[in-house]
Amino acid sequence: MSRYPKVTILLAARNGAEFIREQLESFRAQTYSNWELVVSDDGSTDDTLALVEEFAKSVSQRVIILRGPQKGFWQNFVSLVRSPEVSGDLLGYSDQDDVWFAHKLADAVDWFEQISKDQPALFCTRTQLVSRQGVPIGFSRTFKRAPAFANALVQNLGGGNTMIFNKAARLALQKTPPEALMVAHDWWTYQVISGVGGIVHYDPRPSLAYRQHGENVFGKNVxxxxxxxxxxxxxxxxxxxxxxxxxxxxxxxxxxxxxxxxxxxxxxxxxxxxxxxxxxxxxxxxxxxxxxxxxxxxxxxxxxxxxx
Known part of the structure; x- marks a missing residue:
């Protein structure tokens, strides 16, 4: 892999105007700057799109807005994995209401330097939990047993909002038939990448602030x-x-x-x-x-x- 791989941020959005500006600003603050942003909007009726468009004009990185499938959260993320607009060497899921720590992309890129580009691989981390107002309230659980397909069958190890994976992993995910149903995009990602023999790395260092509020599809797991x-x-x-x-x-x-x-x-x-x-x-x-x-x-x- 290139020493300076491009990371495509896959942001699934829907009516996220309350928090999305803070998330977008955390992309701008990344110490690793070779990224692009692809946003799949699932039919927002608030100012989400306007905020993304405003952000796009203020950064040098490429920002693309796509129309989401409007079938639910995991379908929106899966549509991003399949999108021809995605061209990064690495890809990372993003929720609309978190705040990434400045080192998030840099940490992942550093780890992927040791991985062959032909080897499917997944990087995920622990999270810091924050209230709706952004006040720290603790941390997600620390997992100590090794990631493996035998674990993935009965448990998802990493939150999707922490996951970054490479092109080889994306190709494996794209082998899933488009009509296949799933529980969640992140659990699917862990199962498929580990199932095909990919490398999965869990970093106990938190990479983002995971906001806890009533609109979370899945909240804290502690x-x-x-x-x-x-x-x-x-x-x-x-x-x-x-x-x-x-x-x-x-x-x-x-x-x-x-x-x-x-x-x-x-x-x-x-x-x-x-x-x-x-x-x-x-x-x-x-x-x-x-x-x-x-x-x-x-x-x-x-x-x-x-x-x-």
């Missing part, structure tokens, strides 16, 4: 309330519904998956429908895991009741 939410999700069968969607998507790209990961996928698939105790044995053989002992206990508990 604390007792978040743990209870995850447990209730397993108990209610929500995780099983998400897994069903993910399994269908991954089976549509079976030919792209590395053989060892395909074996994990098939064992996990059999575990989801097998009778006890075979269900637990197949789950164990698959090697799938979440990041903490408590979460793995909950995963096995859910499996007992056929909730995976």
């Amino acid at each position: 604390g007792i309330q978040a743990r209870l939410t995850r447990a209730l999700g397993l108990a209610s069968g929500q995780m099983a519904q998400w897994n069903e969607i993910n399994m269908k998507l991954l089976n549509q790209i079976r030919g792209e998956l590395r053989s060892d990961n395909l074996a994990i996928l098939d064992l996990f698939s059999r575990a989801r429908t097998a009778w006890l105790p075979m269900r637990l044995w197949l789950l164990w053989r698959s090697g799938v895991y979440r990041q903490t002992a408590m979460e793995n206990f909950a995963l096995n508990f859910a499996a007992i009741f056929g909730r995976i």
Whole structure:
């Protein structure tokens, strides 16, 4: 890869006028300046587009505005991954209401210097949590177990707003059929890139301020309330519904998956429908895991009741 790769920022927007100016200014403040911005607007009725256009006139970097599919948040991001207007060596998802730290792009570019351009790779980080007003209120969880497809099957490691990936990873993502359904663009990104044998790196250093407010599609993933939410999700069968969607998507790209990961996928698939105790044995053989002992206990508990 070039020592000075171009980074394309993929910003999915919809009625983001309240916060988007601050996010745009954080792009301007990046210590790494070789970036371009592609905004997919999903039918905003406020001043979002006007603010982006104003910003575009004030920076030397290329800024493009596209019309989004208007089908939902993940469809908007996926449309950006497929867009012919995207030309960067590296690509990074952006929400409209965060604030990137000045070192965000530089950190990612430094890491990608050691990665072959032909090797699919994904960089993601921890986040600092802030209130609606931008006041720091803590940090997202720190993940300590290694990223892998066996983890990606049952848990998303990095928030999409922190993710940066290379052209080879983008090509792998584009193998997903356009009609495929998914739970979220970031979970899809982690699953596909790890599934094809790509390198996934999680950096515990926060790269942005993640704003917490009522309009977040997914909020913070820390604390007792978040743990209870995850447990209730397993108990209610929500995780099983998400897994069903993910399994269908991954089976549509079976030919792209590395053989060892395909074996994990098939064992996990059999575990989801097998009778006890075979269900637990197949789950164990698959090697799938979440990041903490408590979460793995909950995963096995859910499996007992056929909730995976």
